[in-house]
Amino acid sequence: MAKIKTVFHCSDCGGESPKWQGQCPHCGSWNTLSESQATEAAGPARFQSWAAAAEVQCLSDVRTEALPREATGIDELDRVLGGGMVRGAVVLIGGDPGIGKSTLLLQALARIGEQRRVLYVSGEESAQQTALRASRLALDPSKVRLLAEIRLESILAVLKREAPEFVVIDSIQTLYTDRVTSAPGSVSQVRECAAQLTRMAKESGTTIVLVGHVTKEGALAGPRVLEHMVDTVLYFEGDSHSSYRMIRAIKNRFGAVNELGIFAMTERGLKGVSNPSAIFLSSWRDDVSGSCVLVTQEGSRPLLVEVQALVDDAHGFQPRRLAVGLEQNRLGMLLAVLHRHAGVACFESDVFLNAVGGVRISEPAADLAVILAIVSSLRNRPLPEKLVVFGEVGLAGEVRPVARGQERLREAAKLGFTRAVVPLANCPRQPIEGLEVIGVERLGEAVDYCR
Known part of the structure; x- marks a missing residue:
């Protein structure tokens, strides 16, 4: 024993x-x-069946043909994946409980199942519960094959017998293998099960999607090596008080990692949002102080997001600095630059920032919009009508150009904006119809224009 x-x-x-x-x-x-x-491992025989011996070959002899992609039928999901699923890839998707992971994957399997053999392995719900969800979403139940099982050896046997092309494991934390005696969800069980499923996917060419739990900090539960083993890591984000969900790629061996997909949760499941800028600006008003519209870039998609600032007299010993959806540490730096190079001080004021719509903005192109929103709130004076802003602000007070400035301006003009304050290097060579572009080199120029 x-x-x-x-x-x-x-x-x-x-x-x-x-x-x-x-x-x-x-x-x-x-x-x-x-x-x-x-x-304890029972010698090297424990791993002998995992893979056959490989031969050394020259790198120039390796075939480098393009990997074909299979569209899931859900445009926003395909955008984040880089165009679709790759044969033999292993995708890990995580998110808060109830965010919609199982709903999205069941919808995707129902569409893929119209042309391919698919299998849904449920370890958290019974077969009846999964069937009820499919009925509620009005999906065709004949297109999806279902297996309610948590023992890994039984699942691998079914995969070899059924030979599906797409498999969803919901979730990896519920599986256990006979090789390890610890409880399901432990570090050793998660690592062992994920390793065997990954090896099986590479050998058979089956695309496997693993659903992962997240901790209270928002990171994927289990060992960090789990994210290293898979090909793609997706995070499902959203506010429980909002019907909108966002999915972004943290790691993707077959595509970009900065793409963003946006969904709306409806009674019939998750629906892709083709024009998210209209959502983020649905309640925007240009006659309110402290509000500025930013053109941010998420992968290949420009988004217009409203940035709100509230500057109020500090009622405590230490003024507060709070940012929601924006970088907290960058706020203090921008306030120092604003005072040094534009003569606007907020030493005795509380400063609060918010990116409307629950979106998170991490690129420095939001610097100029944040500063102008703060100045507008401090002076209690709205910014000019139909104005959009983007640009990075340096410590020397210079306004630096950002990537894909032309695409940002065209998106703003398409949504009816008539003015734009941008870095001078981002000014278009050819005028954009209906859009007046003001290029600035220094922070003081932007503040003076919006005075």
């Missing part, structure tokens, strides 16, 4: 330690070791 021992696994790197420690000895993370029961 195999010897049972207690080990401690790191949830970040997957490293193993014989005893608990406050800091992981492998990656240096604090408070990430968790106890689990593991079986």
Whole structure:
């Protein structure tokens, strides 16, 4: 009988330690070791069946043909994936409970199932619960094959027998393998199950989508090595008080990692939003102080987002600085630049920032819009009508150009905006019909224009 021992696994790197420690000895993370029961390996035979021996070959002899993609039928999902699913790829999708992961994947399988063999492996819900969801979404139940199972060996046997082309595992934390004696969801179980499913996908060419749980911090639960093993990592985001959901790629070996897909949750499931700028600007008014419209870029898609600022007298010893949807640390830097190079001080004021619509903006192109929104709120004076802004602000007070300025301006003109304050280097060589473009080199020029 195999010897049972207690080990401690790191949830970040997957490293193993014989005893608990406050800091992981492998990656240096604090408070990430968790106890689990593991079986000692029974020699090299444990891994002999995973892969055949490979031969050394010259890099120039490797065939580099383009990988064909299979569209899922959901445009926003295909956009994030880089055009569709790749044969033999392993995709990991995570998100908060109830965000819509299972709903989205069941809709995608129903559409792919019209032309391909698909299989939905449910480890969290019974077959009846999954069938009820498909009925509520008005999907064709004859297009999706279903398996309610959590034992990995049984799932692999079904995959070999059925030979599906697309498989969804919902979720990886519910599976267990007989090779490991710890409970389902432990670090060792998640790592072992994911490794075997990944190897099976590469050998058979089956596309596998793994659903992953997230921790209270929003990171994917389980060992960090799980994200390294898969080809694509997607995060499903959204506010529980809003019907809109956003999906973005954190890692993608077959496409870009900065694409964003936007969905609306309806009674019939998730529907793609083709014009998200209209959503973010649905309640925008140009006669309100502290409001500025930013043209941000998410992958290949320009988005118009309203940035709101509120500057009020500080009622405490330390003025507050709060940013929602924008970088918190960058706010303090921009306030210092605003004072040094434009003569506008907010030392005795609380400053609050918000990106309307629940979108998160991380690119520095939002700097100029943030500063003009703060100045507008501080002076209690609205910005000029139909104005859009973008540009990066440096510590020396210069306004630096940003990428894809022409696409941003064309998107603003398409939505009816008539003025734009942009970096001088982003001014178009050919005028854009209906749009007056004002190029600025220094921060003081932008502040003076909006005075």
